[in-house]
Amino acid sequence: MSDRAETGFTITVSENKYLAEQDTEVVAVLTVSATGLGRLSTVDGAGSDTAEVILLDCSGSMSDPPTKLAAAKRATCAAIDALRDGVRFAVVRGTHEAALAYPQRPGLAVADRRTRTEAKDAVNRLVASGGTAMGRWLALGGELLADHPSAVRHATLITDGRQEHETRAELDAVLADCTGRFVCDARGIGDHWEPTELLHIAAVLNGQARGVARFDEMVADFRDLTVAAMRRSVPDVDLRVRTVATARLHEIQQVHPTFADLTPRVVRRDDRTVEIATGSWADETREYQVRIAVDPAGQPKDEDLLAARVDVLVRGAGFDARPIPPALILVHWTDDPGLFTRLDEKVTHYAGQEELGDAVRAGCDAYNSGDAATAVEQLGRAVMLADRSGNEDILRNLRRLVEVVDAAAGLVRLRTDVPLSEILATYTGSVSTSRGGRARRLDAEGTAATVSRTCPECSFVSRGAAPAGPLVCERCSHQFPARQEDAH
Template identity: 30%
Template sequence: MSSPIRPPHLGIQLHVDLDRDLRPHRSAKIEAHLRVDVTATGAAAELPAVELAVIIALDVAETHRAAVRRALPAALRALPDGISFAVLGSGGPEPARCYPLGGAEWAVADQNHRRRAAFAAGAVPLHRDGPRPAGYAAWAAKARALLAARPLSVRHLLLITDGSSAPGETRLQEELDACAGQFTCDVLAVGADWSPDPLLALAERLHGTAEFVDDGLSSAITGAIRRLRRVHAPQLPIEVTVRPAVRQVSLNEKAPRPHRLGGLRRRGRPHLWSFPTYQWEPGSRDYLLTLVADADADPLETDLQFAMVSVGDVHVPVTARWHHPERPPPHGPAGSGTLRGLKTTTLMRDALRKGLIAVRHDQGDAAERHLGQAARLAARLGTQWVLDEIDEVAVIEDAVAGRVRLRPAVDTDTLAPMLLRAGSRPGGTLTDIAGALPGPRCGHCDTPAGSEARYCIKCGEKLL
C-alpha cells in the first residue's frame, strides 16, 4: 500500500488553481487544477537495478514470432546488471514461464543470464490454434502471483499483446482490483487485431501506459525499463481531506498519464480520502480535483476552505467563496486560467476519442461533429498532434470553426492506435461520501455539522 511519508530525497511543491468565486446551490461543483512538482534532491539519477523486478509477458500469436525473435533477444541483452526478471510465454491455457528455466521463478541479470535468456527467447511459446490463456486477466493473475514473492521497491509487468487471447476474456475488472497496489503495468500493443479498451483499463488501473508499437519493439521494451529506473518514489498517495459540506470527490490525473484515480477511505476518518499514485520521477503531474458541496448552510461572501490536499508532509488548502446569486459575477477571478486550459484539454481528448469511436462504427454525422469539436479546441490550444490525428481520418476544412469532412476511405487498422494515443476512457463517477457518519447539530441555530466539526460553521458557537 502507499505510504503518506515523503521520501527524504524528494522535493515536492503543490500548486492549486481554481475559480474561487462560485454560485451556491444544493450540489455546487468545485473544480481545481492541482499541479505536483517533484525534484530529486541528493538522489542518484537512476534507481539501482537491484530494486526492480520486471516480468516481460508475450501475449502474442505464432504469426508474430518473427517480430518477437528480432526484438526480445536484443532487449534481454540490454537488461541492467542486478535487475530481477522473468519472461512469460503463451503456449497453453495458462501463461508459461520461458525464462528462467528449471525450478527458479526469477533470474537476476548478469552476463550469463542475459546470454541464456536471449537464447531461450528464440523458442518462447506463443499462441497456436490450441488452448489460449483466458484473456488479460490470466496474465495479470500470473504476474500478481510471481511478484508477490519479490518484495522489491518497483514491481512491474510489461505486457506485449496482439489481442489474440482476448476472445476468451473473463473477470478482468475483478483481477485488476486484486492487482491494484501490488504492481504497475505497461502495455505494448502489436499487430492490428486488439481492442484498445481493455489495454487502457490495464494501464489505467495499474498506473502505467498503453501504446501501439508498429516497429522498434526492442527499443520500446528497453525504454520502458529505463523509465522505471527514473522512479524515485514507487508509491506515494495524494490525500484529500474535505469539510463536512462536501458530499462527493474525484481526482483525475491529466498529465503525464491521463486516467482516473480510485480513492480509498482512511479508517476512522470519514472525510479523508487517499488516492494512490505510483512511479514518481522528477517532473510535474497535473490533476483535476472535483468536489460537490452542499452550500445550503454556508455563509456568503466569506472565504471557506473546502479541502486540504496533501502529498507526504506538503499541504495546500482549496479555498473559495460563495457569492450572492443575484449579483453579477466578479471579473477576472484570480488563477482560473490554467484550470480552464486543463478542462479544455480534457474536452478535446474526449471529443477526439468519441469521434474515432464513431468512425469505427460508421456513424458519419456523429464522427464529424465530435472530430469538429476536437479540431476547434485543438486550434484554440495550439495542439498540433490532435489536428494531425484528425487529418488521418478527415479533411479539416476550418479548424477554428470546427468544420471537418470524413475521408471516403479510412484504414480501420489505424483507429485502435489512435484511440490509445487519445488517452484514457472518458467518464468516471464521483465518489459519494454522503454516507459519512452524522455529526452534531448546533444547539443555538440548529445547523447540522460534520462528524469531526467542533464549532458551528454558521454562528460560530461551540458544538455540544
C-alpha cells in the same frame, strides 16, 4: 536556491474558490511534481531497486501474420537489452494460461550480460498457440513482483487480442488484487485487440496504454518504455484527501499525462479521509482534478473557508521522509458575480481535453463503421481542439487518419484505406492530454505565440498563449494580474 526547493515532491492547487450562494461543488486541479528523486532516494547508502516483468502474448493469433510474433520477439529482446545491470526481471508467456518463459525457476532473475542473453534466447524460442486471458498473466506478474515490496515494481503487457478465456468480472477481480502493488503499461499490436480493455488495465494499474500501429515501430517503442521504467526511483506514492466535516470528495481524476478516473480506486480511511495509490515515480509532473461537494448552509460569506487538504505520501523504507507541504482547497461564497463567474485556467483546459478525447473516440468509431460524414465531423473537431490546446501527441495520431486542410477551422479530409491498427492506436491515444494552462495561439507565421511571466513568489518563468499569457504560476499557482501591464 536551496536543495529543498529543487528536490523531492511538491503539490500545488489551481482553482476558482469563489462560489455563488447556492453552489455546492468546488473543482480544483492539483499539480504534483517530483524533482531530483535520484538524490533523495537513498538513506545511509541504501537505494531503491527495480523489478520488471514482461507479459508477452503468445496466443495463436500472434502467428497471423507470422511477422507479428517475430516483430514482438525483436521488440521484447530490445526491452531486455534496456534493463540495467542489477534489475530483477522475468518474462511471462501469456496464452489462456500464464507461464514463466524466463527464468526457468520461480522468481526473478538479476539482469547482467549472461541473464539478458539467456532471456532473449528463451523469447526467441516461443511459439504461438492457445487463447487470451490477460488477468492470469497479470496475476502471475503480481506474484513475481510481490517478493520485492521495496522495489520499483513494473510490468509491461503486450497483446494482439481480446479477452477470450476470461470474463470481465474475473479480470476485474485480478486488477483489484493488483491495485497499488505494481504499475503496468500496456501495448496493443496488430489489428485484433480491444483498446478499451487495455485502457482499463492501464488506468487501474497506474500505467499508460498505447497502440503500436506498425511492426517496424515496436523495437523503439518497447525500448523507450523500458528506459522510462528504469528512471523511476520512488516505488509508492499516495494522495490523501481529507475534507472538513461539511464537505466530501465527489470525484478524483488523473488529467495529465493521461485521463484516468481514480474515484473507484479510493481507499476510505475514515468518514473524511481517502487515499489513492498513484504508483511509482520518476522526475515528472502529474495533474489531478478533484471535485469536492460542499454545503453552504450556515456558512459565512465573503471569507475563505477550508474544504479539503491534500497530502502527498511517499511510502517505502529507505526514502527521504521530509515533510511535503500540503495543498489546501478553499471555498469562498460570495454575491459578487465578478468573482464566482471566473473560470480557472487549468480546470477549463482539462474540460477541453476531455471534449477532445470524446471527439477522437467518436471519430474513430465512425471511421471504423464506415460512417464517413460523422468521421469527418468528429475528427475535424478533434483536430481543431488539439491544435487549439497544443496537444501534439493527439494531433500527430489524427494526421494518420485525416489530411488536415485547416487545423484552426477543423477542416479535414479522410484518408482512404487506413489500416485498422492505425485507428486502434489513435483511439487508445485519445486519453493523452497536453499540460493544463499551455493552450497555444498561432501568430501570422503559423508559430505558437506565447507570453512569459516571472513569478514574484518563486521566480519560476511560466509561459502562456498570447496575448494574455499565463494566468497562474505553473510551479506555485501564484495568480498573475489579468493583463501583463498590470504587473508593472
